[in-house]
Amino acid sequence: MTSVELLIWVRGPGLQLSLAAFILGMTYRILQTYFLGRAKNLAEPRGSEWVHGIKTIWWRSFFHPGMTVRGYFTIISGYMFHLGFIVTLLFFDQHIELFKSWTGLSWPALPPIVITVTAVLGIAALVAVLVDRFADPVRYLLSDYQDYLCWTLTVLPLVTGLLLAYKIWLPYTSLLTVHIISFELLLVAIPFTKLSHVFTIFIARWYNGAIAGYRGVQS
Amino acid sequence: MVKPASLAEHLECHQVSRRGFLKFCALTTSMMALSPSMMPAVARALEKARRPSVIWLSFQECTGCTESLTRSHSPTIENLILNYLSLDYHHTLQAASGDAAERAREAAMSENYGQYILAVDGSIPVKDGGVYSTIAGVSNLEMLQHTVAGAAAVVAIGSCAAFGGLPHAHPNPTGAVPVQELVHDKPVVNVSGCPPIPVVISGVLAHYLTFGRIPDLDSYGRPLSFFGASIHDRCYRRPYYNKGLFAETFDDEGAKNGWCLFKLGCKGPTTYNACATAKWNQGTSFPIQSGHGCIGCSEPHFWDAGGFYQPLSAGIGSVGTLAGMAVVAGAAAGTAAGRLHQAKRKQAQRQHEKVTVADLEETDS
Numbered sequence: 022m023t024s025v026e027l028l029i030w031v032r033g034p035g036l037q038l039s040l041a042a043f044i045l046g047m048t049y050r051i052l053q054t055y056f057l058g059r060a061k062n063l064a065e066p067r068g069s070e071w072v073h074g075i076k077t078i079w080w081r082s083f084f085h086p087g088m089t090v091r092g093y094f095t096i097i098s099g100y101m102f103h104l105g106f107i108v109t110l111l112f113f114d115q116h117i118e119l120f121k122s123w124t125g126l127s128w129p130a131l132p133p134i135v136i137t138v139t140a141v142l143g144i145a146a147l148v149a150v151l152v153d154r155f156a157d158p159v160r161y162l163l164s165d166y167q168d169y170l171c172w173t174l175t176v177l178p179l180v181t182g183l184l185l186a187y188k189i190w191l192p193y194t195s196l197l198t199v200h201i202i203s204f205e206l207l208l209v210a211i212p213f214t215k216l217s218h219v220f221t222i223f224i225a226r227w228y229n230g231a232i233a234g235y236r237g238v239q240s
Numbered sequence: 241m242v243k244p245a246s247l248a249e250h251l252e253c254h255q256v257s258r259r260g261f262l263k264f265c266a267l268t269t270s271m272m273a274l275s276p277s278m279m280p281a282v283a284r285a286l287e288k289a290r291r292p293s294v295i296w297l298s299f300q301e302c303t304g305c306t307e308s309l310t311r312s313h314s315p316t317i318e319n320l321i322l323n324y325l326s327l328d329y330h331h332t333l334q335a336a337s338g339d340a341a342e343r344a345r346e347a348a349m350s351e352n353y354g355q356y357i358l359a360v361d362g363s364i365p366v367k368d369g370g371v372y373s374t375i376a377g378v379s380n381l382e383m384l385q386h387t388v389a390g391a392a393a394v395v396a397i398g399s400c401a402a403f404g405g406l407p408h409a410h411p412n413p414t415g416a417v418p419v420q421e422l423v424h425d426k427p428v429v430n431v432s433g434c435p436p437i438p439v440v441i442s443g444v445l446a447h448y449l450t451f452g453r454i455p456d457l458d459s460y461g462r463p464l465s466f467f468g469a470s471i472h473d474r475c476y477r478r479p480y481y482n483k484g485l486f487a488e489t490f491d492d493e494g495a496k497n498g499w500c501l502f503k504l505g506c507k508g509p510t511t512y513n514a515c516a517t518a519k520w521n522q523g524t525s526f527p528i529q530s531g532h533g534c535i536g537c538s539e540p541h542f543w544d545a546g547g548f549y550q551p552l553s554a555g556i557g558s559v560g561t562l563a564g565m566a567v568v569a570g571a572a573a574g575t576a577a578g579r580l581h582q583a584k585r586k587q588a589q590r591q592h593e594k595v596t597v598a599d600l601e602e603t604d605s
Contacts, residue, residue, distance in 0.1 A: 023459075023460070023540060024459075025510075025539055025540045025541055025545070026540070026541060028510065028545075029541055029544060029545050029546075029556065032545075032546060032552075032554075032555055032556045033546070033555065033556035033557050034557075036555040036556075036559075037555065037557060037559050037562050038562075040559055040562070040563060040566075041559075041562045041563060041565070041566040042566070043566075044563050044566035044567055044570060045566040045567075045569050045570035045573070046570065047570065048566070048567050048569075048570025048571050048574055049570040049571075049573045049574040049577070050574070051574065052570070052571055052574025052575055052577075052578055053574045053577045053578050053581075055574075055578065056574070056575065056577070056578020056579060056581065056582060057578065057581065058582065114484055114486065114502075114503070115502070115551065115552075115553035116553065118503060118551040118553045118554050119553050119554055119555065121554070122550065122551075122554035122555055123555070123559055130484065132483070132484050133482065133483065133484040192470075193470060193472065193509045193510055194509075194510045197509070197510065197552065
């Protein structure tokens, strides 16, 4: 298989199959979680589950002082990575073209230099948390292969994307192929690893908020 | 009339000035990515070059390659180079037809056996014994195998000959293959493009005349001097790409301002050719300069590489059906797993045996 044939495959069947695996896996995980069900609460409700659930989904995305009791490192690196990754993924011109080809929807892009900054910040944060994972004995002991697999699958699209944007090391065709493959691997891995939190975090937040709402307390 | 023996004499016959000849040598030296100091050597070699025989076979093709070659530079020195070559067989250009044409080919082959250059444009159908394209009752496959036996080198001209081109596109009903899949014992140079740039064809021939060997090639068998850089790398619109300034439609402000055509499907980043430097129509322009994205015609499988107007970053083909099937399959599997879990939980509840204080007291005693 030549490099051109490989690129055609990853842009065609490869992308379709990985997207299908992602959709299948996420649908499976979400429904499986839904059917776990909840024990019936016999107590009289003191507030709305839904309102508090939705509010919690929204408000838990933002910083609040109670989050810093264990220091600032996790908070800063966490925000840096997540914002860097999400902005790079959703606001780069060429990524928007991909989403447009899938959904027909498009939105304004950020200038490439801004995307470069967000990607570099994302990579820097990932490197920092990896170093911290090795440096902190407790965190190191708690880590298993899946943590390192998820880290690798997350950092690869950012690194290959930067190499592609500035055409470093390999020809454009090869870099584009490697970048798309790295994205496809991430897509396939998300539903079946800890990375599934891209969706399940909203279920978990809603659940926490809903419990608090039912009891009439702040979540 | 005595035919001129060397290029110098031939040019003299056609009243080409010394200045014109040297300008061509400088251009050829530059296009072949040779050092400027090589220009006198190129000039000396071309002056003394003998007239090699060229047999041009046209198979499954549209004649666009010949049209490109003959029209775009006439009557410049590139054509004179081709006149200088002894083009002994070419369907479109030769006066003879029928048996006379085929006899000319046989004669050229026997007179120059082992020394002639074989130029091929068009792909070769091999399915069902190659019956889908024949010349004078002979299949393209047979004619190629017969003619290539005495060739010194083969130049596959155009993307059909180099990579299969349009006839090779899915589902490839004639089993079309490129020259390089059939010829393994002769040097093959792929001059891809749909059509190829005339100066690239003449440059490859000039290189052969100058050095007596084929030029250095890339991994696809194309001359590195012409196919070493991508269109994107040499594109004058590249600064707009770097700034993220793209035309969204063919008539918006971006298009009028000459912004990058990436979003309109330009395949310049993955296409290797000399269009952005050599240009077309005597160096007038090239597709991107005239407002249309590169379609990647000098790359293998360019017909099967997605829509011409789809950006490179977009996927190839529709995902709707597969995505729908994935949702259904995921929902079925998720529901089944959830229900199974519920059933297990109920069974566990049913089988749960309550322990009373009396039971515990019995155990203690």
